[in-house]
Amino acid sequence: xxxxxxxxxxxxxxxxxxxxxxxxxxxxxxxxxxxxxxxxxxxxxxxxxxxxxxxxxxxxxxxxxxxxxxxxxxxxxxxxxxxxxxxxxxxxxxxxxxxxxxxxxxxxxxxxxxxxxxxxxxxxxxxxxxxxxxxxxxxxxxxxxxxxxxxxxxxxxxxxxxxxxxxxxxxxxxxxxxxxxxxxxxxxxxxxxxxxxxxxxxxxxxxxxxxxxxxxxxxxxxxxxxxxxxxxxxxxxxxxxxxxxxxxxxxxxxxxxxxxxxxxxxxxxxxxxxxxxxxxxxxxxxxxxxxxxxxxxxxxxxxxxxxxxxxxxxxxxxxxxxxxxxxxxxxxxxxxxxxxxxxxxxxxxxxxxxxxxxxxxxxxxxxxxxxxxxxxxxxxxxxxxxxxxxxxxxxxxxxxxxxxxxxxxxxxxxxxxxxxxxxxxxxxxxxxxxxxxxxxxxxxxxxxxxxxxxxxxxxxxxxxxxxxxxxxxxxxxxxxxxxxxx
Numbered sequence: 001x002x003x004x005x006x007x008x009x010x011x012x013x014x015x016x017x018x019x020x021x022x023x024x025x026x027x028x029x030x031x032x033x034x035x036x037x038x039x040x041x042x043x044x045x046x047x048x049x050x051x052x053x054x055x056x057x058x059x060x061x062x063x064x065x066x067x068x069x070x071x072x073x074x075x076x077x078x079x080x081x082x083x084x085x086x087x088x089x090x091x092x093x094x095x096x097x098x099x100x101x102x103x104x105x106x107x108x109x110x111x112x113x114x115x116x117x118x119x120x121x122x123x124x125x126x127x128x129x130x131x132x133x134x135x136x137x138x139x140x141x142x143x144x145x146x147x148x149x150x151x152x153x154x155x156x157x158x159x160x161x162x163x164x165x166x167x168x169x170x171x172x173x174x175x176x177x178x179x180x181x182x183x184x185x186x187x188x189x190x191x192x193x194x195x196x197x198x199x200x201x202x203x204x205x206x207x208x209x210x211x212x213x214x215x216x217x218x219x220x221x222x223x224x225x226x227x228x229x230x231x232x233x234x235x236x237x238x239x240x241x242x243x244x245x246x247x248x249x250x251x252x253x254x255x256x257x258x259x260x261x262x263x264x265x266x267x268x269x270x271x272x273x274x275x276x277x278x279x280x281x282x283x284x285x286x287x288x289x290x291x292x293x294x295x296x297x298x299x300x301x302x303x304x305x306x307x308x309x310x311x312x313x314x315x316x317x318x319x320x321x322x323x324x325x326x327x328x329x330x331x332x333x334x335x336x337x338x339x340x341x342x343x344x345x346x347x348x349x350x351x352x353x354x355x356x357x358x359x360x361x362x363x364x365x366x367x368x369x370x371x372x373x374x375x376x377x378x379x380x381x382x383x384x385x386x387x388x389x390x391x392x393x394x395x396x397x398x399x400x401x402x403x404x405x406x407x408x409x410x411x412x413x414x415x416x417x418x419x420x421x422x423x424x425x426x427x428x429x430x431x432x433x434x435x436x437x438x439x440x441x442x443x444x445x446x447x448x449x450x451x452x453x454x455x456x457x458x459x460x461x462x463x464x465x466x467x468x469x470x471x472x473x474x475x476x477x478x479x480x481x482x483x484x485x486x
Contacts, residue, residue, distance in 0.1 A: 026334070028163055029273045033336035035167055036188060038270075041339075042251070042262030043112070044188050045269035049247035050110075051122050052240045058092055058130035061232030063137040064367070065225040067294055070141060082215035083222050084134050092127040099123035111258060121192040128199040135209035140291055155202040162194035231372035238379030242386045242409045246394070246402035247272075253394040268399035270335045271342040271349075274328075278320045278353040285313065286360060293364045303427040310361040314434045315474050317354045318441035322470055324350055325445045326463030345403040347445060352403070354438065355410035362414060362429075365421035374420065382413040437474070444470055 032041055062084040070080045099106065100120055107116035139148040167190060170182040203210070247269055254261040289309075296302045324331055325347045332340050366375030386409045393401025421427060444466045451462050 026273065026276055028160060029270060030334050030336065031163065031167060032188075032191070033266075033270050033339050035171075036266075038263035038266035038338055039259050040188050040262075040266070041270060042264070042266035044191055045247050045265055046110075046251060046262070047118060047122055047192070049244040051126055052244040053237065053248075054095075054126050055129060056236035056240050057233060058088075058095060058126055059133045059233075059236075060088065060091065060226070061229030061236065062088060062134055062225065064232050064290065065229035066134060066137050067141060067291060068228055069221060069225050078215040079218050080221060080225070081134070081138055083218050084225065085131075085210070086217050087222060088131055088134055092130045096123050096127040115189065118189060118192060121189070121196050125192070125196050125199050128196075128203050131210075132199070132203050132206050135206040138209050143291075145288075151202055151205045154205060155198045158201050159194050159198035162197055163191060166190035166194060228370070228372060231376040234376035235372065235379040238376070238383035241383035242379075242406065242413075245383075245386055246390055246399075246406065249390055250394060250399065250402065253390065254398065255395060264399055267339045267342040268345065268402065270339040271345055274324060274331055274334065274343075274346045275349040275353050277324055278317060278350050278357070281316065281320060282353065282357040282360060285357065289360070290367075293368065297368050303425075306361070306364055306427045307429045310358065310429055311433055311478065313357060313361055314354070314437050315478060317357050318437045319467075319470065319474070321347075321350045321354055321441050322444060322467055326448055326467055327459065329459045342399060345400055348400075348403040348407055351438075351442070352407040352410050355407070355414045358434070359410060359414040359417055362417040362421055364427070365417070365425035369425050371424060374424075375417075378413055378416045378420065381416060382409045385409045385412055433477075440473065441470065 032044065036044075066080055066084050100123065103116040103119040103123075104113070106119045107113050110119075112118060136148060136151075139145075166182070247265060250265045250268065251258065251261045254264055256264070293306070296305060299305070328343060328346060331346075332343055363375060363378075366372055366378075386405055389405035389408055390402060393405055395401075397404075418429070418431075448462050448466045451457055452459065
């Protein structure tokens with residue numbers, strides 16, 4: 001099979017499951033934003049922002065390290081997998097015990113002293129997910145996309161089902177025994193409980209993969225994997241700084257009191273969710289793309305293939321940008337009325353995620369040349385830009401400053417990665433075409449806004465007109481070449 005078509009098919013399997021599963025999860029956004037206040041939803045966003053940082057650290061980059069060493073230097077995949085899994089089991093058990101013992105202190109430090117159980121539940125979720133991450137990596141390496149997708153889907157269904165049970169059924173129960181199961185003081189804690197149960201159920205389904213822990217531990221291999229993988233932690237941590245730091249810091253940077261700032265955080269986080277369609281595609285591409293890039297590294301035509309991948313990736317991402325922004329007046333009903341004042345940041349965040357996707361493609365140079373430390377420098381540079389702009393712009397412009405900081409960060413990282421890639425692993429990217437699609441999509445969005453403003457045309461009519469215009473142009477320029485490629 002043509003490598004591009006094989007990558008597309010793998011991305012489709014990961015993507016369909018992610019899109020269907022995450023769409024079900026996405027339906028929780030209106031549930032949360034209609035049932036909870038912006039300040040209450042801000043608490044959820046804050047804790048998950050903190051969790052994002054620990055999620056990167058607790059995997060230690062061993063997903064990518066496993067891919068790199070599973071068949072390298074005479075290593076067997078089983079020993080590489082067992083080595084990674086044993087290390088993650090021990091490290092995450094230690095992490096959970098540490099946070100369990102210090103939950104009261106941490107809760108007080110975060111100004112949530114009345115709910116130290118939130119810290120314990122988040123710690124348990126993080127430990128379970130980190131252990132499961134390397135098991136999922138094994139499924140990806142074995143190209144068992146359907147099993148991977150099925151387990152992910154099951155986890156999401158459990159989470160969604162429990163959230164509906166807790167927040168809708170028990171909260172509105174008419175029978176005394178059911179109503180007695182709802183504790184108003186728990187509030188958004190039910191969201192964390194549902195997530196914890198779903199993570200535990202996922203790990204049970206991964207039990208066949210977890211049995212690989214019995215295959216031994218190679219200390220020399222572990223040292224190699226650790227040296228290779230730790231820079232990936234820096235890269236991942238810096239990436240989470242770029243993705244999550246705005247929500248982690250907003251409570252402290254905004255000029256209002258704690259409750260007012262949590263409300264602003266809740267509004268921003270809910271509107272951020274409207275960019276999830278772009279995030280889903282990037283996530284699906286990452287799952288399929290990382291093993292694809294490694295598998296084709298020895299192919300003499302690999303650089304040309306990677307260049308084509310980026311072009312078609314951007315074509316699709318620009319389509320997603322237009323799909324959401326042109327029909328934003330429809331998408332807005334996914335969040336409660338109290339949250340819709342922040343809709344103006346959605347196009348900015350979508351564009352930011354598009355540049356993140358470009359960076360994901362461009363990052364192939366440091367992964368294939370073992371220059372992960374240099375890749376870390378790029379991510380750290382992006383993180384420094386994020387921190388500086390958040391400290392500068394959020395106090396001045398509120399959460400709009402956070403959105404613009406995210407866009408500036410990802411665009412700068414994509415540029416830096418492209419320039420370094422030209423030196424260390426040259427790929428003939430069609431830069432004019434790639435940027436042309438981005439500019440074209442933004443221009444169509446602006447034109448649509450102007451058309452609605454001057455003519456009062458219905459959003460469905462104008463949005464469909466401009467979306468068809470983009471599809472026609474993309475097909476005329478690149479579509480036929482892709483469809484007829486063998």
